[in-house]
Amino acid sequence: MQWKPSKTYGFIHLLRFFVKLDCLAKYFFNLYPKVNNFFRILKWKRRSHQCLIDQLHQFLEFLNNFCSEFFDPDQDYVEASPEYLINVSEKAAS
Numbered sequence: 001m002q003w004k005p006s007k008t009y010g011f012i013h014l015l016r017f018f019v020k021l022d023c024l025a026k027y028f029f030n031l032y033p034k035v036n037n038f039f040r041i042l043k044w045k046r047r048s049h050q051c052l053i054d055q056l057h058q059f060l061e062f063l064n065n066f067c068s069e070f071f072d073p074d075q076d077y078v079e080a081s082p083e084y085l086i087n088v089s090e091k092a093a094s
Contacts, residue, residue, distance in 0.1 A: 011071040
């Protein structure tokens with residue numbers, strides 16, 4: 001059976017991705033200057049950038065309007081056990 005990311009990563013992971021997208025893009029372009037030069041060659045203009053931002057904004061509005069179709073807090077969210085929280089905090093401290 002082939003692994004499908006959509007079966008592992010859900011709605012919340014997608015939202016977290018959007019939160020981190022700006023930082024990821026800055027990191028990516030600083031890490032790989034050749035990619036940045038590639039976009040300059042393509043004449044990546046502010047208008048193109050704004051178009052992408054507008055599309056992402058529309059997608060986020062869609063997710064906001066229909067979030068109940070994709071996310072059920074009672075079913076999709078599991079509160080972390082005290083043991084897990086202790087384990088995580090111990091690892092973070094070391």
